[in-house]
Amino acid sequence: xxxxxxLLAVGLALAAPLAAAPLTVRVVEASGRPVxxxxxxxxxxxxxxxxxxxxxxxxxxxxxxxxxxxxxxxxVGADVSFPNLDNTKHHVYSFSPAKRFELKLFAKDxxxxxHFDKAGVIALGCNIHDQMSAFIFVTDSxxxxxxNAQGVASFADAPDVPGRLTVWHPYLRAPGGIVQQAVNxxxxxxxxxxxxxxxxxxxxxxx
Amino acid sequence: MACAVRRLRxxxxxxxxxxxxxxxxxxxxASDLRLFTPDTLEVSGDLRLVAVDGExxxxxxxxxxxxxxxxxxxxxxxxxxNADLIWQPQFTWSLSATVVGSVQGGxxxxxxxxxxxxxxxxxxxxxxxxxxxxxxxxxxPVSLEHLGADWHVADSITPSAINSWIGEEVRPVAAExxxxxxxxxHKLRATAAIMAANDTSGTLLTFRGWALHxxxxxxxxxxxxxxxxxxxxxxxxxxxxxxxxLHSGFAHRPGYYAKxxxxxxxxxxxxxxxxxxxxxxxDVIPELExxxxxxxDNVGLVAExxxxxxxxxxxxxxxxxxxxxxxxxxxxxxxxxxxxxxxSKPVGPVGLAVRGDWFDxxxxxxxxxxxxxxxxxxxxxxAKREFGLFTGxxxxxxxxxxxxxxxxxxxxxxxxxxxxxxxxxxHW
Numbered sequence: 001x002x003x004x005x006x007l008l009a010v011g012l013a014l015a016a017p018l019a020a021a022p023l024t025v026r027v028v029e030a031s032g033r034p035v036x037x038x039x040x041x042x043x044x045x046x047x048x049x050x051x052x053x054x055x056x057x058x059x060x061x062x063x064x065x066x067x068x069x070x071x072x073x074x075x076v077g078a079d080v081s082f083p084n085l086d087n088t089k090h091h092v093y094s095f096s097p098a099k100r101f102e103l104k105l106f107a108k109d110x111x112x113x114x115h116f117d118k119a120g121v122i123a124l125g126c127n128i129h130d131q132m133s134a135f136i137f138v139t140d141s142x143x144x145x146x147x148n149a150q151g152v153a154s155f156a157d158a159p160d161v162p163g164r165l166t167v168w169h170p171y172l173r174a175p176g177g178i179v180q181q182a183v184n185x186x187x188x189x190x191x192x193x194x195x196x197x198x199x200x201x202x203x204x205x206x207x
Numbered sequence: 208m209a210c211a212v213r214r215l216r217x218x219x220x221x222x223x224x225x226x227x228x229x230x231x232x233x234x235x236x237a238s239d240l241r242l243f244t245p246d247t248l249e250v251s252g253d254l255r256l257v258a259v260d261g262e263x264x265x266x267x268x269x270x271x272x273x274x275x276x277x278x279x280x281x282x283x284x285x286x287x288x289n290a291d292l293i294w295q296p297q298f299t300w301s302l303s304a305t306v307v308g309s310v311q312g313g314x315x316x317x318x319x320x321x322x323x324x325x326x327x328x329x330x331x332x333x334x335x336x337x338x339x340x341x342x343x344x345x346x347x348p349v350s351l352e353h354l355g356a357d358w359h360v361a362d363s364i365t366p367s368a369i370n371s372w373i374g375e376e377v378r379p380v381a382a383e384x385x386x387x388x389x390x391x392x393h394k395l396r397a398t399a400a401i402m403a404a405n406d407t408s409g410t411l412l413t414f415r416g417w418a419l420h421x422x423x424x425x426x427x428x429x430x431x432x433x434x435x436x437x438x439x440x441x442x443x444x445x446x447x448x449x450x451x452x453l454h455s456g457f458a459h460r461p462g463y464y465a466k467x468x469x470x471x472x473x474x475x476x477x478x479x480x481x482x483x484x485x486x487x488x489x490d491v492i493p494e495l496e497x498x499x500x501x502x503x504d505n506v507g508l509v510a511e512x513x514x515x516x517x518x519x520x521x522x523x524x525x526x527x528x529x530x531x532x533x534x535x536x537x538x539x540x541x542x543x544x545x546x547x548x549x550x551s552k553p554v555g556p557v558g559l560a561v562r563g564d565w566f567d568x569x570x571x572x573x574x575x576x577x578x579x580x581x582x583x584x585x586x587x588x589x590a591k592r593e594f595g596l597f598t599g600x601x602x603x604x605x606x607x608x609x610x611x612x613x614x615x616x617x618x619x620x621x622x623x624x625x626x627x628x629x630x631x632x633x634h635w
Binding site for chain 2: 087089091093095102104105107108110127128130197198200201
């Protein structure tokens, strides 16, 4: 019995680096205002890195001449459907290096599906309606999430090893809209102070 | 009408055919071609209950500014407003057409063609620069109040004086190209068009003055003119057909319009528009319809004010001339201008809109002189609510105007009129 308890204690001690306390990341603007919907990704170093569970099916709909949701996080290998719920036709496209595609005119209640096989940020637009804009973040890390209204993102199962944290936001003033910092093995809290551009006005230029 | 159809049909066949050939990018694949699938057809329309006082409507040959009129007392009547059948076939993914047939009810029911044009919209470049083109019978991009192929009024029932006039007298057969590009965070859009078949534009605006209504001119249809007085009886027909070409040979004297739109990285859009039909003021046809050289400039502003509130404003200023020179002046030389400000805001499920309109004309012709100048204003309050395929709209409109031309029919030059409308719109 004593031997079993000792083995369990040793096992827990060895497992601790891989399942320690949550890693909490807070993203704020220079003014201290929380940044909502920033995508935070943790890339653990060495063998702790892990790809997300691949595949899955996601939906980005078009309703009221807008994409819904504005931001979608998907793993590499995901399929994303684009159902048109508007009374008008849409022509969805992306020129982003991670996935260039166009879904030529499709009407109400029709849908098209795109397979995303490479990590990166996909900026979506509509060739008919200039004001439509949305983003798909295709991730290759199992630790990817978005900040909440308080600007906080948390990884409950972050491994207790050194690594790299990245933060991406569509209006972040940085090359590629992304900033990063290193995290050490014991670090459980990280913070980013970023500068954002004003979102472009969602006004129609169409007639 | 047969004459007008013949003029358009014979004269426009060649240029429209060439334009179609130029726009056709590639043979249509079976998956792109959609001629009569459900998504190519739409139906919209409205029924309304109208209560109105004041003078007889211009629709009945009077000087009244509104779509409905009375004999001074309040009059209540149910009406079919507008009904539209919209057909938008797709020939290739980038080439489509829009054909809108309309019925307009009320005091003088009419049916006809509202718009008929081809659209070409290829994929934009990776830099975001986009090109598009339209060819056919269509409204130029002036109105900030109208939406959709059926050109319905978005925030109210009755459009402003400016856009009421656009619906009546400014709808040419045009070949139009647009380039849209982004300069950093600034969005720019430039449009240019050559046009024909709009030679009589300005007739209604001069003889009747400004008006406020949602009754548009359908192709080849005529609009009544109010009593013209001694000067023009026997010179000008008692009606006008705004969508015709008077000069010999279709489009031998084409006009043009152009537009610039700029959207800076704040929720504001500014538009500049210029129109010149280049009609010959001395052209006249046996039916006594004249060429009216009409030019105008329009400035538009749209601003999002937060909380869903939106401000729209337009100001238009122009000039129209008709007839021969006499004592160094054309028979008619009318300088016209108008402006409106429209504020809309959602309050719960209801969209509220309030608008103020100002308009006037200044006549300096040798036969139609400053004694026919018009001054007026209007105020409008509207509320709308959507119920699925239906939209309910209630609108209160008051208009006040002063023009001595009313004395031709023995009326007081100054008239006030109030109209209360409740409308149920359907879109399917």
